[in-house]
Amino acid sequence: MISSKMLSMTKSGSAIRAMFEEGARMAEKYGPENVYDFSLGNPNIPAPEKVREEILRAASGTDPMELHGYMPNAGYPEVRARVAASLNRRFGTAFHENNIIMTVGAAGGLNILLKALLDPGDEVLVFAPYFLEYGNYVSNFDGVLKAIPANIEGNFQPDPRALRAAITPKTKALILNNPNNPTGVIYTEETVRAIAAVLEERERELGTSVYLISDEPYRELAYDGREVPYLTKYYRNTLVGYSWSKSLSLPGERIGYVVIPDECDDARLLFDAAVIANRILGFVNAPSLMQRVAAECLEESTDLAAYDRNRRALYQGLTEAGFTCVYPDGAFYLWMKTPGDDREFSDRAKKHNILVVPGTSFACPGYVRIAYCVSYDRIIRSLPAFRALAEEYGLSK
Ligand code: PLP
Numbered sequence: 001m002i003s004s005k006m007l008s009m010t011k012s013g014s015a016i017r018a019m020f021e022e023g024a025r026m027a028e029k030y031g032p033e034n035v036y037d038f039s040l041g042n043p044n045i046p047a048p049e050k051v052r053e054e055i056l057r058a059a060s061g062t063d064p065m066e067l068h069g070y071m072p073n074a075g076y077p078e079v080r081a082r083v084a085a086s087l088n089r090r091f092g093t094a095f096h097e098n099n100i101i102m103t104v105g106a107a108g109g110l111n112i113l114l115k116a117l118l119d120p121g122d123e124v125l126v127f128a129p130y131f132l133e134y135g136n137y138v139s140n141f142d143g144v145l146k147a148i149p150a151n152i153e154g155n156f157q158p159d160p161r162a163l164r165a166a167i168t169p170k171t172k173a174l175i176l177n178n179p180n181n182p183t184g185v186i187y188t189e190e191t192v193r194a195i196a197a198v199l200e201e202r203e204r205e206l207g208t209s210v211y212l213i214s215d216e217p218y219r220e221l222a223y224d225g226r227e228v229p230y231l232t233k234y235y236r237n238t239l240v241g242y243s244w245s246k247s248l249s250l251p252g253e254r255i256g257y258v259v260i261p262d263e264c265d266d267a268r269l270l271f272d273a274a275v276i277a278n279r280i281l282g283f284v285n286a287p288s289l290m291q292r293v294a295a296e297c298l299e300e301s302t303d304l305a306a307y308d309r310n311r312r313a314l315y316q317g318l319t320e321a322g323f324t325c326v327y328p329d330g331a332f333y334l335w336m337k338t339p340g341d342d343r344e345f346s347d348r349a350k351k352h353n354i355l356v357v358p359g360t361s362f363a364c365p366g367y368v369r370i371a372y373c374v375s376y377d378r379i380i381r382s383l384p385a386f387r388a389l390a391e392e393y394g395l396s397k
Contacts, residue, residue, distance in 0.1 A: 075102025179330025
């Protein structure tokens with residue numbers, strides 16, 4: 001009796017979620033200290049103390065009718081104005097409250113943008129490897145997701161020539177995720193300029209423009225002082241989706257925003273459509289308490305040094321064991337080449353109580369993603385197991 005689309009989704013499920021659940025079962029069986037679960041991008045660093053303080057302050061000091069009531073579907077105007085001002089300060093942009101819609105996390109933001117943009121059959125491009133949920137979000141609105149193959153030789157920087165070849169008159173949007181899940185790569189300013197040039201060139205040739213959707217929940221997680229380019233400054237038709245899920249460790253609170261700049265094609269119409277999408281997809285508005293808390297915590301940051309320590313220890317431990325890894329510049333993922341089939345590798349890793357996600361789950365076989373948003377202790381304790389696995393594959397130096 002259920003929809004055929006949903007029926008097929010119940011069968012395919014999410015490999016990452018399934019592994020996360022398996023990790024919990026294994027922890028019960030072997031003891032949590034003996035299971036090295038690197039499957040889910042669930043931050044292990046507590047939210048900053050100020051988040052707790054602001055939750056308590058908002059809960060106790062605000063008129064409850066105002067705190068818990070409905071509001072404009074785009075979110076509290078004063079919160080949106082503060083988000084805009086903070087972006088302007090940081091990135092030299094000129095946003096105002098009517099460029100910002102508060103959303104139910106980055107996922108909610110992507111869904112309202114895609115709902116506002118897509119007609120059935122419209123194409124959305126993405127560079128592999130990519131967060132596989134994009135396919136579901138696009139299919140929610142009967143769009144077609146097209147993946148551009150991974151640029152392995154180019155160290156996973158998107159290949160502008162491949163983008164050029166992929167754009168057709170049906171292309172409505174390109175989703176770019178920087179810093180990247182799953183590779184941990186930061187797309188450079190040079191890459192971004194080249195992508196913008198291709199989009200502009202195709203706009204001139206085809207007479208239709210492509211929206212660039214910048215999905216950036218990992219923006220603040222950049223190491224060694226690396227810059228993450230702010231895309232609205234490089235390409236006119238850029239829309240931004242952000243959330244505090246990773247940057248302030250609040251994934252369960254479902255809070256984020258989208259930016260629809262004035263200079264985009266049909267900016268006002270698109271804004272209105274996205275606000276309606278927020279309403280009719282059933283979000284109605286982003287959580288009211290969290291909007292107020294986020295507005296007070298715009299200058300807060302997570303403990304980047306702790307992720308950095310994990311990153312260095314893991315990269316060093318794995319490369320010393322003989323594995324080949326992409327050096328991660330951002331996010332909290334390490335992308336490791338597998339000696340052989342990635343699904344088989346992740347199954348064999350499980351025998352050593354290591355849980356990692358096969359690259360196939362990101363449309364890029366031959367690699368695994370290792371989420372290092374875990375305790376430092378788990379990383380250190382996992383290294384002998386990784387070394388044993390490397391030996392099994394004959395990699396050890
Ligand atoms: N985009 C990417 C690339 C992600 O990795 C995630 C979550 O892991 C999301 C979007 C969704 O983020 P949120 O939890 O804020 O909806």
